[in-house]
Amino acid sequence: MKFPYSEKVLDHFKNPRNVGKIENPDGKGLEGSPACGDMVAVYLNVNPETLVIEDIKFESYGCASNIATASIITEMTKGKTLDEAKNISWKQATEELGGLPTVKAHCSVLAVEGLRAAIRDYEEKHGLVSEKETTTEEVVRRRLKHVMNPMAGLDIIRTELVTKIEINEGSVRILIDLPSDHQFASAIKEDILEKVESLWDIEEVNVVFTE
Template sequence: MRFPYSETVLEHFRHPRNVGKIENPDGKATEGSPACGDMVAVYIKVDPKTNTIADIKFESYGCASNIATGSIITELAKGKTLDEAKNISWKEASEALGGLPKLKVHCSVLAVEGLRSAIQNYEERHGLVKEQKPTTVEVVRQRLKKVINPLTGLNVVRTNLVKDIEIKDGTVRVLVDVPQDHQFAHAIKEDITERIEPLWDVKKLVVEFTE
């Protein structure tokens, strides 16, 4: 049989590690939603003496690459300090899995995000983060680097698809350089919405496409 995934991905898909929920976790986060096609929840227990991840578990509603990345990320993070774990990149996870198909990058980024958000959640709960910063064009740009163009497997900022970002009175306007009827226009729009709408001071998001 021929599968589009590496042996390692399939192995983690078949037998995901550290699956489940931690009761009373020190930090937890859910990334994605059924709307974006994938969802991942990450739970951590932190050893306050060493500031390391003592235990980590994940749950996934998603495709094979989402499940496999969730699995590998828990393996990579376990025992690491919070700062080390925060810096685990999608690339490291992907390499540990023996690569992922371009089309599936966006599903796997979620798991990496989930880990970071769970750590952030721990830091927020323990008073380890500063005040909320207002949303600027730069903040939006950084967030859009998480939106993957399914055609290339690269983010939409890097591939110059984001033509313009405008912020006015809580309304964020993003101009994307693909035609409205492009095969992936809808998927890209939903992904952008997922990233930008949750920002605390964003009231409205408008995604526009070029002709």
């Protein structure tokens, strides 16, 4: 029998490491993707002197890729500084796992985002974040790098699905080079809305598909 998952993914799925909650954590991140319905929570305890992650735990309401990625990033980040942990990419995590099916990329990205959200939470609570920046095309582009193109397993920026980004007084218009009835259109749209709507100075997001 052949699973679409590597031995290592299956191992982390069956026996996830560092599972659970930390009571009163120093940092907490909860990320959910409406595109697939998965959620992941990451809890951190950080040494305030050295900014080293001393303890990390996660919870998952998700599929195998989500659980396995969350599990491996807890192993990869324990004992690392926040800056080191922040730089662990989704790609490194999946490589560490021996690869993931491309269509499952967005479930696993969620785990990495959960980690980053927990770090951001810590930094915000401890006065380590600078002023809010105004949303520019570049800011939106950066966010869209976290939206997966399930056909390629890479983000929609790198796979050139985004043909235009327009920002006008709190409203963003994003043009996607896919027909609106494409099998992944609604999943991609939901994912984009989720990533962009949360920008502090954005009130409206329009995702436009080609006909």
